[in-house]
Amino acid sequence: MKRSPAGTGENFGFSDAPSATATAAGGGSEAVMTYLEAISDALRTEMRRDPDVLVMGEDIAGSFGGAFKVTKGFEEEFGARRVINTPMCEQGFVGAANGMALMGLRPVVEMQFADFISTGFDAIVQYAAPNHYRWGAPVPWVIRAPSDGGIRSGPFHSQNPEAWFVHTPGLKVVAPSTPADAKGLLISAIRDDNPVIYFEAKPLYRSIRGEVPSGEHTTPIGKASIVREGTELTVVTYGSIVHQSLAAADRLAGEVSVEIVDLRTLKPLDTGTVLASVRKTGRAVVVHAANRLAGVGAEIAALLAEEAFEYLDAPVARLGGLDTPVPFSPPLEDAYRPDQAKITEAIRRTARF
């Protein structure tokens, strides 16, 4: 997998369509794709396979194909019945997805930006989330939420709101960091019988490419992945920050042996993999792009404080966005976000403790 630095000033996702993706038929083969292309590929694969899968959201249909062009060409291939432009009413169209899912359809709803997921909040946290627990009827939808910042989009186009949903019983939450997982987790999410929120990282859309298995490739929900092995310290992270963490670890090669756990699924959390790694290394840095305060990282650190206590040789360091809205101007946003330098510093500090 080739990484190019994030935040290059490229107008991420706001302009160009992804290059047309050739989906190889059948399994076995691989293709190099961007993260964005992998998402399109997953959707197309599932829509070809299962007539119950449909996509809906703002501006996703027609020649336009969505704010980030993920569904470009979809209406042409699948028809207006399965590719539905909605008015600007998140509460209403997530609600409609609830009803469709109850009837056995598999709607994949696009939020134009993850930031607008709060507008459909009740339909998600009050209706879909507790439904199976309450009366046993599954609500198998997926909400795709283009999240994360670093791309000068300001407080309302840069949010990482996953903690709200991890705290809410009944939702599954995934956040891929690679093209292969972007495809594999989306296919798994569509096939899952539960409501799944799929956080895709906008800064990765076109900045990373990687091998992606063709055809029906799935990544299991609920399984973290060790993306770098090491012995002295564990970084627990997910999403775009996986790449910042890998870069930091590379930079510290020879100085600290860093293991990196990419959570991939935020709920249900793969506590086994996290605990095994930290029990092995004895040191942990937890980091994500979302606001640090009461974020998902707090849950990880709390887990370690309770269940890896005897193995810990240093305080659990925790990094994340500051406790402020995501500011727009480059110097402010850079100060706001965790990055390679800040991660490097936290690893060093924790390793030396």
Added chain:
Amino acid sequence: MKRSPAGTGENFGFSDAPSATATAAGGGSEAVMTYLEAISDALRTEMRRDPDVLVMGEDIAGSFGGAFKVTKGFEEEFGARRVINTPMCEQGFVGAANGMALMGLRPVVEMQFADFISTGFDAIVQYAAPNHYRWGAPVPWVIRAPSDGGIRSGPFHSQNPEAWFVHTPGLKVVAPSTPADAKGLLISAIRDDNPVIYFEAKPLYRSIRGEVPSGEHTTPIGKASIVREGTELTVVTYGSIVHQSLAAADRLAGEVSVEIVDLRTLKPLDTGTVLASVRKTGRAVVVHAANRLAGVGAEIAALLAEEAFEYLDAPVARLGGLDTPVPFSPPLEDAYRPDQAKITEAIRRTARF
């Protein structure tokens, strides 16, 4: 302060009006009040003092005076202009409160139940919360959110959603556990120039009484309180669980010397008081009624794992609601909720570690 056991089967807040509250004029004196009366008293005190304070919400006006009767008699005293019944549209009326607050009014908005705060979510987390950071205009409202369960009200009348708001930059969040703090924090919240969410614990409404200072009594926002001193273990908690924790500590008197920190304010957190206590005792149990997973308790435990690491003699135990919706039936809800027995067990386990 006299406590009677919660969960007695009393139809908490669903039936009777609070006994008429005589607010002694001027300061200095005290009166014994229920938690509910203290809330009414705070509102009345501020409305008498400041003509910019008004209340709005569903069913709060007229002879009815709100689902829990907090504002009973208010329309009579303050007039329909200052006591506004709204239609059933949380997004709209919290939005209106945003505009009023921008113009310098001090709206106090009642959610009929905290569970419905998700319906006005955007108006809170997207509009009010970041406003001062963005363009410098304060949004000084208070949202009163009757929260918490244990009273057989089911998944939609028992929620404790404070973690969503603690995670969101720009909001203050308070959660009193005593009549005196119920009054003091509400008055402070009304006077604060920021949006403050005030979580009141329904199970405490009529089950606890206590001395409440008359007149303009304030409790500082951002200051925790040590409600029980001890030397061997710290319980960090808030809201109704303060009382369960006190009962557990009493029961363990002679066995473990327990200190109890009542956070009172959840944001901004009084990390100083929490850290000082745990650094002293070396052991911590964190407990709240809200869902444990990625709850406010996770933030506390993570704080301890990072900043009290060298002082900890045992894993940080964490209790909260299970990762399920709040079930309705008594045996299920009892299994769901942390209570005195579970807290006692966690204290013992942590003390013996």
Added chain:
Amino acid sequence: MRLTRTLDDQMIALWKQGRGVGGTFNQRGHEAISVGTGAALAPDDVATPLHRDLGCYLIRGMTPRRIVANQLGRAAGVTGGRDANLHGCGDLTLGIVGFISHIPQSVSTALGVAMSFAYRNEPRVAMTYIGDGGTTAGLFHEVLNMAAVHRAPLVVVVENNQYAYSTPLHQQMAGQNIAPRSEALGVPAEVVDGNDVDAVHTAAAAAVERVRSGGGPRLLEARTMRMLGHAIHDGAEYVPSGLLEKWKKRDPVVLYERKLLDEGIVDQAYLDESARRCREITEDAVAFAESSEWPDPAAVEEGVFAP
């Protein structure tokens, strides 16, 4: 209707005796709406009834035993003790979708149900219920707007009972009727006397027929009065007693039984027998529920996720 009334009365009695768990809603005044509309659906159709639609649950085949057991938090209740009273009393095998407290969510769910019928080209209809209060929520408008765009096979039943909890209509909206709002959003609407079960049924059946045959969504506004409090705890002292007196004369159950007698369709003996059977069924349901098991606390964490 008689069963709805009897069961509702029975719940009130239970709660007054302290045998209830949590709260229970009142149905009185709404029987003709829930029964008249529910009866207009085919077995294959799907309804999303609310807290005043006990009649619809019953007519769709949910048994009093399961309903009362749910009210009392028992394992044999529809939700197995997880959700309260009629909340969450959904059963897809009966074409009933359970509601949540955040009431207007029902209408958007029903829209999705209707859209799924259109998606699969099935001649089925979704019927949803909402109160006057619920129609002041934005979501109600989002749904009517989308339903009109998609010509979804959806029937929206508005139960305009003049109050949302304690709040009278004039504090909720300018105007007395919801129908014009529906029309403006592109959904043809009709106002009907909600205390006349025949009128409700005729209008509902016609709406269902038009919707089923591809005519796009319809709204039916049934006007009535909630005759008791919002729920068991509420004495509804805020309702002018004259208003209740006036509406009491138009009790939907009494009206209908009188009409049946007047038109010679049934005789008094038939009505007496039917009332007796309703009491029997109701008492059986209560006895069943009260003697049935509480849910097992060891299973409290099960079923959050579908397997």
Added chain:
Amino acid sequence: MRLTRTLDDQMIALWKQGRGVGGTFNQRGHEAISVGTGAALAPDDVATPLHRDLGCYLIRGMTPRRIVANQLGRAAGVTGGRDANLHGCGDLTLGIVGFISHIPQSVSTALGVAMSFAYRNEPRVAMTYIGDGGTTAGLFHEVLNMAAVHRAPLVVVVENNQYAYSTPLHQQMAGQNIAPRSEALGVPAEVVDGNDVDAVHTAAAAAVERVRSGGGPRLLEARTMRMLGHAIHDGAEYVPSGLLEKWKKRDPVVLYERKLLDEGIVDQAYLDESARRCREITEDAVAFAESSEWPDPAAVEEGVFAP
């Protein structure tokens, strides 16, 4: 209008040259609405303009320097580099409330502003703006409904430009006009030609007058066409070119300048001079912004809370 056009064109040029930060919205086609309505307000009134209302910000006294500096993320921008483009460009001393991306939130905020005027018995008016897309959000209906109940001194300006981003009106709603929805909710409405600044201004002034004198809320639906993409990145290939051709002939700035000439109110020299001054002001603003300081990252955590 000319300044609005010139400044907008300047932004487009800057972004095309890669000198922009983040994105910028397009104004072309909307000038007569934002200027005509903005000019109808008294200094003491309050507006909640949106992303196509540059004219309103200018007319209320927000300087091009502050606006451009905000677009470029500088400390001297209205938000000090915290919020992007016109987002958050609020200044209460100018009676301007900043908007958030969650667009319909503007209308409820404006309702609250209007209710605060009524609360204090001040003869002030709140004016809010919303697009056709925004009117499909439920919140729009909640606000009109409440405004009617409270007879709030609120003027709602709907900018019906036939598209929400890429989505044409017929996919957003059944029908072409928002005005009837407003009427049904109890808010009298008028439709006006959004490309004729005099018509807009006359209608807006009349609405403001009626509202100020206690007549309750009013809605003004201005019909126009968004002549460029949604924002700088969007080529708007989804808009049929014939449609743009048709509307191009009714360019609001050109129409108005032609009218001024035709009626002999100004001569060409006046227009040339005014165009020159607009360019000068605009260039000055850009030069100011580009040479001004970036915000200090050390202060990134300041001001989350009011002191």
